[in-house]
Amino acid sequence: MLGAGSKAGLVPLHVWLPRAHPAAPSHVSALMSGVMTKVAIYAFIRIVFALVGPAAWWWGLVVLVLGGITAVLGVLYALMEDDIKTILAYSTIENIGLIFVGLGLALAFKADGMMLAAALALTAALFHAFNHMLFKSTLFFGAGAIQHATGTRDLAQLGGLIHRMKISAVPMLIAAMAIAALPPLNGFASEWLLLQAILLSPALPQFGLKLAVPAIGALVALAAAFAAACFVRLFGIAYLGKPRSQAAEAAPETDAASRSAMIGLAALCVIAGLLPGLVIDLFAPVSDNLLGVRVPTQSGLPWLTIMPVTASRSSYDPLLIALFVTISACLAFLSLRRFGSRIIRSTPAWGCGYQEFGPQAQTRLSQYTPSGFAQPIRRVFAASVFRAHDLVTIPPPGDAAPARFTSSWTDPAWATLYTPLISALDWTADRMNRLQFLTIRRYLAFVFAALVVLLVWVALWR
């Protein structure tokens, strides 16, 4: 748990991840976030499900709680960051949390012999890991394209990129919607499976699990809602609106190879979202191998629906939903063309009278900044956990100096766990440092003393 958790980025072992992943070139970051964290998940599954034998029920509870906390905190961190790649790295932590929720649920079901439910939870976790690989890679490629085009990763310097990077904005939008768990894309399909597995939890015999699992479900939903806010912020601030800097105003479109990589991955997001049954069936051998049962075959069902448990319990048909939405939108479009006005005129948007100062002023002054967008959520949710606070310093009346706004937050993992650990380490290292400047006689005495202690210990231990 410690090993796999720190590799995958479970809270509170996550602190290295948002620093390391953005430091690499973007395609390497994509590999690190999309693929390498999955190695830890693979190792975790291998060890916990296959090697250590029968599991106790509380293992599942530990994994569930850690996963739920990781999911919510990861995405809250992401909402407070302004650096695109750091946002994506924190969002990786969130998704790892969701995957661990699925794994914890599978462990709990397995410990109680509910193999079919365990297979469902395991499949949900694997499906989410697969989806995360797809959309996170797309997003990192997009972040790389932005960095290459504008020379910055700071959201506060971007804006309006959809007009400059017309083609690569589309896969970015798809990936952002997929990671925000919106139907009919793939992120929602795996999250839906996870929620279905959570809905099976009342059948668990342990009272603690019965009570904990719905609360974890609330955390999962909270993480999904935060993820939607986070990726509206990422896409909306970077690609929409008006440019916030000269660099963003002159950004060139990325090259054809990068574009096609992004489009290919985004297309896979759409396909996995529309045909989740096929992907679920791909994971059947895994649950067959580890648990001895599998989720019922999904690909043969009419209209490519997925119904993981029974038809009367729940079903989801992304293909049909997408078809309905498309048909309704087309219907609305065509009937409005037929009966309504077809003319589109354009005028400047209403900016509360700030137009008078020219387009430049409106761009710089009145548009929302990324930290402004996150302010309500920061104020409501992060004030206690991260000790986030905003400070506005207004000069006294008559003073023409500008008002200053500062916003700060701290990572509780650093404050409570790592800072004491590091200072303890420093302190010990300081003390040890004295040993470096001893005479040869004292060194010999040390070696002798160590030998005696070891011999005594061996003798006693025998």
Added chain:
Amino acid sequence: MALITPLLLQLVQMALVLAIAPLLAGLVRVLKARLQRRAGPPLLQFYRDLAKLIIKDAIVATGTSWIYRAAPYVIFAASWVSASLVPSFGTNLLFSWSGDLIVIVALLGTARFCQMLAALDLGTAFGGLGASREAMFASLAEPAMLMIVFTVALIAGSSQLSVIATFMHSGAAGLRLSLGLGLVALVIVALAETGRFPVDNPATHLELTMVHEAMVLDYTGRHLALLDLAHALKLTLYMSLIACIFVPFGMAGPGAAPASLALGLLAYLGKLVLGAVLLAIFETAIAKMRVFRVPNFIGAALMLGLLGTLLLFVSATL
């Protein structure tokens, strides 16, 4: 024949929600005006507004992208589809299995996502203000909604709305404390999601209080017509949802005769009128909340929903 009736009912349902949504929104307006001793607009004013907006030219803000123009269509389509998936007068809808309650809620989330993007596309202070507040409200309302789904799904043994409605109709659920908590929570979530008092004021254009209106401020013509209709559809959806889960009485089951379908339709319309009256009285009696008090209000719904779910494990049926 086995397929034609459900298909027909599904189409009727789609047409029905689209046709009565403006009427419902208009009814609430009229009732509110009467309660405040104003004359108020005529009952059919919403339809006239829509017709007027449709024939007018659309004015689009300069510097916006295709997302701004496409968003109204997606928002309208997603709202319409999700409203058609909630059983209203009969449970025997052809496509009710294409999505359960979680899917319906998430589909509204897709509409909201597009709405927020369109608001940010404007590049004005209003758009960002509306979108950021909406994001904060949604981040509490969505988990609260999911907790309600959990409560109901655990009682009915399914998250499928038609199954839930049939189960509740059969009376097997009994009178449970959890259901009461769920109902209160659902009402709070519905008020927040449809932008009514005390969360948002559907009739204001005052900067400090706008949420939904701030996001659609620069829309005109046919785009605004679609967004207004989508908003009215959302109101209809939440009222149908409350009716479908908590008072499914009179709803026609599978294989029902035309007479019982007509009865179901009458019962549904009656429930909507009752809902409109209650909403109008509530909105007249209560004041708008400060934006940063709203999280407490919706947070209460989340806590009630969670409590409802947890109580299921310790309480017996009354």
